Amino acid sequence: MTFRQHMRQQAASALTEFPTAPDSGLYTVTFRIDSVDQDSRFPYLALGYNTEAEVARLLAEPSPPEPWEARWNYAYFPPSGLEGVRVIGHDEQADPRGAELHGQEARAAGLWFEEDEPEHIRDERTERLDAQFQQLCVDLARQFHTEGDLIRALGRPLPVILYDMFDPDVMFALTRAANPPALVADFLSADAENADDTG
Template identity: 30%
Template structure:
């Protein structure tokens, strides 16, 4: 596997297998949130989960059941693990190697931009948007492959002893989210999520 993708996979797999979260073993769903808040050149990945207990708590507090079940912002407040964080964000999970490998990967794709080049791009919204869109698209494809490997390698099965669906998404659950999540999971595993997605997101 490509070095950057291999690094992402190893960090996520290790984080999932070694995570000490009291309720994680009860999880009925995982999600891999692809975070571009700081730009594609500083992409971060966050692995979240939810449990039946927290789901019922959210519903009892007035959340709509489908939203509480499937939308990660309403899930257990603690993430499982994360990749690409700086020391300032989380010393325990600091990951400078991810930044180095991401820069090398972007160079190979012809998408690397230096800090000075990014600053210049920010002064031209059209040029910045074109670069950001291309970089995001390439990274989302790479992340989909990493997430699929988490399922196919048996890491998730080893952690939980049963199949658990893995959603892949940005902040919004857009069309890419549905297609990527379909690619990542075995047939039938995300049937309930798909039904909810079509009802809540397909026309937005």
């Protein structure tokens, strides 16, 4: 099994842990892209969700956030959207098999590095590892849509919001690439860069 196949299997399985009752109010799937100890050699994905009840709770507070922020900004996500229901990837505690596969493949591809290697080598490989994992997460979200995972597990298509804890500026680009446009129109309405391009 490849690391990509492992991630695909585990991501689809994680959806089965989400609440499926009609009144659950689940409106989005969340992909938090992160890494152990902020080290790109150990990337992982925390899969989670957010609910309408959580948004309503935030908006009912004495000093509520703006509606878009309450619904889509990960800074306001509850544990189900931030910590997720499952962590998969190169995290030896949460996903030892994923850690093994990713380590093997990173070494075979010449992307692994040691701390004593020259800085320019570490920087170049860090950039490639980050880009590779981001693309893998986009691909996983696309498969949720194209292969019917969301409908099978949750009964309907939902937007998948991707956010990278160490590169917040790519949130809109990653999410746009991962979803059918209609599903993420509300989320993308706050993308100032896109608005400038189309306005």
